Amino acid sequence: MTRVLITGITGFAGSHLADYLLEKKDLKVYGIKRWRSRTENIEHFIDKIEFYECDLRDASSVRDVVEEVKPDMIFHLAAQSFVPTSWNAPMESLETNIMGELNLFEAVRRTKIDPLIQIAASSEEYGAVREGEVPIRETTPLRPLSPYAVSKVGQDMLAYQYFKSYGMRIVRTRGFNHTGPRRPSVFVCSDFAKQIVDIEKGIKKPVIEVGNLEAIRDFTDVRDMVRGYWLALSKGTPGEVYNICSGVGRTIEEILSMLISLAGVKVDVKVDERRLRPSDVLCLIGDSTKFKTATGWQPKIAFEKTLQDLLDFWRKAQKAYK
Numbered sequence: 001m002t003r004v005l006i007t008g009i010t011g012f013a014g015s016h017l018a019d020y021l022l023e024k025k026d027l028k029v030y031g032i033k034r035w036r037s038r039t040e041n042i043e044h045f046i047d048k049i050e051f052y053e054c055d056l057r058d059a060s061s062v063r064d065v066v067e068e069v070k071p072d073m074i075f076h077l078a079a080q081s082f083v084p085t086s087w088n089a090p091m092e093s094l095e096t097n098i099m100g101e102l103n104l105f106e107a108v109r110r111t112k113i114d115p116l117i118q119i120a121a122s123s124e125e126y127g128a129v130r131e132g133e134v135p136i137r138e139t140t141p142l143r144p145l146s147p148y149a150v151s152k153v154g155q156d157m158l159a160y161q162y163f164k165s166y167g168m169r170i171v172r173t174r175g176f177n178h179t180g181p182r183r184p185s186v187f188v189c190s191d192f193a194k195q196i197v198d199i200e201k202g203i204k205k206p207v208i209e210v211g212n213l214e215a216i217r218d219f220t221d222v223r224d225m226v227r228g229y230w231l232a233l234s235k236g237t238p239g240e241v242y243n244i245c246s247g248v249g250r251t252i253e254e255i256l257s258m259l260i261s262l263a264g265v266k267v268d269v270k271v272d273e274r275r276l277r278p279s280d281v282l283c284l285i286g287d288s289t290k291f292k293t294a295t296g297w298q299p300k301i302a303f304e305k306t307l308q309d310l311l312d313f314w315r316k317a318q319k320a321y322k
């Protein structure tokens, strides 16, 4: 029986990864959650998983969990993941993301176990990408543009260093944008989908508030992304870093138009200055050839379906999500 530990299991990607792993045989899933974590994403599998209360910023609590579970595989998905929050509370983002990972690595090292560990790094690390560097490969320089991006560079480099210094079997994935059902409504696709559904329900005026519509992003369905995380550990090489992305770039304006036309609503669009960032990453389009070659991964879910599922998610969402 393979013992798999997921940090961030109550979150968006973490809960989808748990759904995916629960379909597999000979595998036992363990999850770390904080005492005050929201539970709406995990209610449907709460009896199938063993949960541990732990805060990754507290080294002793991380060590206790790692010593008890003795995982064969760890998926490290817990993070402060919203870019704008990192400008408002930079220290919190750096601490949660970098120190949290450090505590995890130290717990593993001191427990003297040798699990495979996946680190969810991010395309945000590439930041100020230059002309001629798109599609972005793993060798493209990292030029982070937000405290969040710096925290992800920190996580990425710490993982590299622990692999080099101690031979820990760490695989880094640089995930590009991903979305789908359960995505919190602060993130762009989910934000727009929820506004559209509120308009459909008549609880909002037919005006959609937006930020920078010119940014270009490369979206993958979260269900394809978490399958990628699994393949990264099953078939990837420790010490390596892999981009996971669709390779298709769309402006945020195009994505808004797709959502509006899928829903068939008539709306006005208004820029809300508060949604603009001190520095936004202009264009992230990735090249995942290295990952595809290593693992055979291919995205399976068309972006139109992802957006449709997101609209349907908000149409059916229980109060707990709002």
Ligand code: GDD
Binding pocket: 081, 082, 083, 121, 122, 123, 124, 175, 176, 177, 178, 186, 187, 188, 189, 191, 209, 210, 211, 212, 213, 215, 216, 217, 252, 275, 277, 280, 281, 284
């Ligand atoms: N959130 C939000 N809300 N973003 C908006 C809006 C809006 O109303 N209008 C335009 N945008 C633009 C943002 O300025 C950004 O360029 C783009 O939409 C995507 O924003 P987010 O969905 O907030 O995601 P992100 O690209 O900043 O970061 C996400 O992707 C990273 C991978 O590249 C997050 O999931 C990160 O955790 C992840 O690492």
